[in-house]
């Protein structure tokens with residue numbers, strides 16, 4: 001996993017530079033995610049690692065599947081990846097591309113996991129706090145996980161703020177046992 | 179100890195009351211791979227070098243390699259429960275161990291957890307295991323002795339408070355024995371001892387603890403144990419943990435003695451950790467920083483001045499210096515001191531006690547090689563009487579060994595040479611000392627005085643040990659005031675010399691051995 005990330009870095013940077021030049025950040029993001037999904041597909045995975053399939057065939061297959069969804073430069077990116085046998089890095093390229101994009105747009109994606117659906121007021125409180133903390137625009141998504149019992153877990157990249165009842169109970173258990 | 183349910187619920191209530199419910203923001207990561215106690219973690223973007231990280235189930239680790247896409251960390255403790263995909267959290271803290279007087283008499287692991295079954299350790303102080311050693315300004319030169327109670331050492335290679343003196347030798351040459359005797363001899367001196375056992379058999383460690391208990395030495399001693407069965411990471415950090423516990427005493431103006439038994443095994447453990455973390459191997463497959471591994475540890479053993487102590491205690495302790503004396507142990511292979519780790523540690527320390535298999539097998543124990551053993555700073559700390567009476571011993575022994583080698587080929591020797599040989603033989607005999615029988619300064623002085631003034635010359639060579647036994651028994655019963663007086667004020671005055679002379683004359687005339 002970490003290896004693929006390292007491999008993906010220059011490709012993501014190149015894709016991002018190209019997308020900016022074309023002023024097509026959203027389109028590129030879409031294209032890369034589509035490609036990532038294609039590569040993640042179980043059948044496709046089998047093809048990717050099958051030694052009987054030639055590099056040529058693999059490339060043709062992906063470009064065929066992607067059909068008209070790719071513009072010319074994106075097709076070239078896929079070709080380059082194929083040439084260096086790095087097609088498996090596409091999901092990582094897509095993820096890194098998104099990070100670069102968010103960075104450039106001064107935006108941070110915040111995932112809020114809560115036991116119950118957040119109402120508008122709570123959502124706003126969290127958004128404001130996160131905007132203050134990261135000095136960025138906040139894009140908030142809300143997921144429900146009943147197991148939390150109460151409270152929320154706020155996640156932005158690696159940063160995690162756990163103020164759920166479950167998290168606290170866990171910490172308390174550890175405190176009592178340790 | 180049986181607790182009633184009411185007591186238990188009370189205990190829990192108290193714990194819950196003290197429980198900090200604050201929301202913590204920390205970065206998380208995911209375990210990507212796990213091999214031999216080393217894990218690679220994806221994420222943890224904010225992690226610091228040597229930061230403690232938390233795995234599920236209360237297991238901790240230490241981040242060692244901070245790379246672009248991943249973090250390499252060692253797991254401290256059981257890693258059976260951890261698996262790929264587990265979430266890892268930063269703690270924002272450097273690895274810490276508990277410190278304080280409550281640790282005395284206890285056996286703990288590298289993290290300071292008690293492993294002697296005597297319950298919790300009642301201390302709420304802790305200290306990071308890695309600290310920068312006191313700077314130049316904070317130090318004071320070494321001028322007070324640490325008495326090991328071993329004649330050979332206190333006479334030939336004296337150790338001062340704050341000194342680092344290496345104990346080096348092949349396996350089974352009595353390295354540990356010297357360290358244990360030194361600890362036992364600190365009973366009643368106020369010097370606190372820390373014995374760090376690294377990579378030894380658990381049975382050996384248990385043996386050491388038992389011996390210390392038998393001789394009433396556990397009361398002033400902390401044992402930090404990372405046995406051969408513990409993970410390489412635990413063996414690697416054990417000396418730093420022990421050092422932090424020792425620094426606690428140093429920083430509040432007391433004296434402490436720490437023994438690292440042994441640093442060879444710690445270097446092996448560190449080599450293992452480093453290779454598994456894929457750091458490039460160098461000489462003897464050790465990583466590039468083994469020198470620093472030991473130098474930063476041994477630099478922390480030092481004598482600090484009163485200003486430093488005052489500052490560290492926020493002015494509570496005034497006008498007292500502190501010290502941490504270190505006796506690192508290194509095991510050599512076939513006496514090879516030019517191997518990588520031995521040369522490193524020799525160059526870091528302020529001298530070495532060199533033990534030899536040949537001497538050990540010839541029943542000369544402690545098997546100290548007088549020619550190769552030195553103490554670079556201890557002389558300044560030696561008591562006056564030991565310096566005066568013990569001064570000639572080293573030279574006599576070193577010359578004797580050389581002469582003895584020559585004398586094997588010579589049929590007739592001149593008188594002076596024969597005399598020197600005979601003197602050497604007797605001094606060699608006199609330097610022998612059984613385990614667990616440390617001597618006081620006065621006792622040592624008496625023995626050395628006897629040798630210096632020819633009282634041994636007419637004692638048969640194989641009777642020297644018996645002679646000394648009988649002499650010391652006589653002194654302790656019939657000349658108790660003299661022994662006490664010397665111990666109280668170890669000065670080599672004319673008066674003391676006259677009294678010793680009188681005692682020895684009386685002993686030789688009226689007693690047998």
Ligand SMILES: Nc1ncnc2c1ncn2[C@@H]1O[C@H](COP(=O)(O)OP(=O)(O)OP(=O)(O)O)[C@@H](O)[C@H]1O
Pocket residue numbers: 347348349350351352353354355356509543544611612613
């Ligand atoms: N002064 C002594 N007189 C008699 N026996 C001794 C003396 N010193 C050590 N021994 C004995 O020699 C043996 C080896 O001693 P010790 O364990 O101290 O050596 P070591 O160098 O630490 O060994 P290892 O390499 O296994 O750690 C022990 O059985 C010990 O009892």
Ligand SMILES: [Mg+2]
Pocket residue numbers: 353354355439
């Ligand atoms: Mg030993």
